[in-house]
Amino acid sequence: MNEASSDIIGQVVQADIAGFTAGWPLLQSPPLGGLLKVADGGTIFAVVHDARTESIDGRPPVARLSGETDLESYLEKHPHIRHLLQTTCEAVVVGHQDGAQARHYLPSAPAPLFAPVRLCSAEETARFSQELDFLKLLLAAPTHADEMTAACLRRAAAAHATAGGGSASGGDSRAFLVRAGKELARLLGAEPQRLTSILRRVRP
């Protein structure tokens, strides 16, 4: 995981109010549950809930057995392939920056096309997840909502541990997870199975 980097790692290629698709240089997908920010004028925060690598013309690449055991050496031998494939990720919008204040609800406009996408640092992740109102938006993600929520919370918990001085006991991280768990319990009051499956995935 590239925690400290906030370099541009992709571009918005399709967007609506609730989410966007970002295109990435081949094979450099951000982690599931990672907090992204799209800063172009305003700032929009989103969490990765899906990623895929496919051929640009929409046809699935045909497997060729040519002796290479891994993708890198294969691409080295067939450099044009690189241009026929692309990686995209789907992110669900969880908030935006309003002046100095992070808002944990949808922005008034979708992310602009081709806007640069960055992966938030641990510090930014910790700051954004102080408030947990965005969990409702996470749970409503169209795919992998539970897995993504769990992944996002694990990352945020780790970020809180770092932000809180990285104490060996993980006090901050546990307190964060309990707080987030309580919010989830409130949101998933009618769906105990979902709740417990997420809790089992984030248990410290």
Add this chain to the structure above:
Amino acid sequence: MNDHDSPVQDARRLGLVVGGSLSEGLDVRLDSGRSVEDMAVGKYVIIQGQRSRFFAILNDVKLRSTSQEFAWSLPELADDFSREVMAGTATFGSLHIVPYLKTGATADAPFEPAKTVPGHFAEVWDASQEDVERIFGQDDGDHFVIGSPLDMEVKVCLNYQRFAERSNGVFGKSGTGKTFLTRLILASVILKSSAQRDARKRVVNLVFDMHNEFGWKGTSEGPSGEVKGLKQLMGASVAVFTLDPESSRRRGVPTDAVVEIGLDEVEPEDVGVLQETLNLTDLAVQACYPLERRFHKRWIEQTIALDTADEEGRATLKDMNIDERSLRSLRRGLERLTRLAFLRPHSEQSSVQTILGYLEKGRNVVLEFGRYADDLTAYIFVANLLTRRIHERYRQQTESAMGESAQEPIHLMITIEEAHKFLNPAVAGQTVFGQIAREMRKYNVTLLVVDQRPSAIDGEVMSQVGTKIACLLDNEADVDAVLAGVGEKRELRSVLARLESRQQAMIFGHAVPMPVVVRAEEWGSEECYARFARPTFRERLEDIVSE
């Protein structure tokens, strides 16, 4: 919430009001940081409304979940993390509380009965010591300490004036500490009465001490096996009378007078109340009246001596319209009665006069029954007979005071044990006690009834009992009887049923602004004795000298 009316520092928030009604109480969602295990029914809480503060009692604790099936459909959650997450969110504790009193926004606004409820999401806090003190008053001229609330160190007081104004009751099954509470109440009333400057506020006690527990010393389950009685502590303001001087001597009790009753003082009404204990038929009781009219003062002896074998005796009976069976029943009863050693053919000194003399001087009288402790006939007979005479005197005196020709007598509080024997529906109409209970303090006499079977007491009498002090009762009917006429019956019932079996009591009614569960003051501790003990002559002299 403004800063100035937020609850005091040491209080902690319990949760938020989420629903309910004035008639059925409020539902409170417990904050996730508070454990249901720390709650106890009977606990006091404060509800901070927008403009008013409410004082309420906790009377039920529930475990709930957001949806009915939620908790059941969860897989086993054995780990601490999941349990911590669920607590207060998907599953939470809920409290059921009943608001009793309401006060305005300012800290010193008086409490008044709650006639509405706070709004949704009003905050609920632990009640602080100051709140309890403000409601029940402090130990001063008008209040006396009865105990402490269950989870606080603060004292709960009864209002002396309001307590004395009405008849009161101490109820609870055997062994729950009725006697200790009664002794504490008597001592407190005596102490407060002696501090009153206004004679009309004074109270004098007459205690029919069936088991010899109040006068000089009482039995205790403590290490010493005994505790001091009223006279031992309070000296000359208490006089101990005895029906059984031998027993008193054996127990080392210094008595002030011996009570004897002359058979010539006994009236048919005095025998009527013994119908049940002497197993008399209705007709036998009716027969007393013509017999008394015929034989006058010596009617009891003459009735026993009446010979139905001879012609003259039968003629006499026929003359009075009494059949032989009734006479036999009555004679059997009267013979049993005359075997009581304190009954003499004629008593030179009128015990009623002696007792009245003490009471008029403001001295409290405890009448010990000695060996008659377990003799219900003796107890009912003596208590009823003396009270009837004393009540009659009080009635006359009060009436002449109304005509302004005399001073009102000092208010008299009569303590009776086994009260259901005097106040059951069958005899409450006949005994003077039923009359006293019903007429409130019209003639300056009220009762302190001590009883373990309140359900056997006439409902009309129970409804007149001003302040009820209820120790543990486990019989449904008894609980119902004690709570009859109380608005929050269902709520209080759950509190009453969970009292500990000793030294805990729920007090409600006239002398307290709201029901209260207390751990009664421990009678027998040095601290307690010190509160009631009169300074000795020497100590008083030293005080005067030092001044």
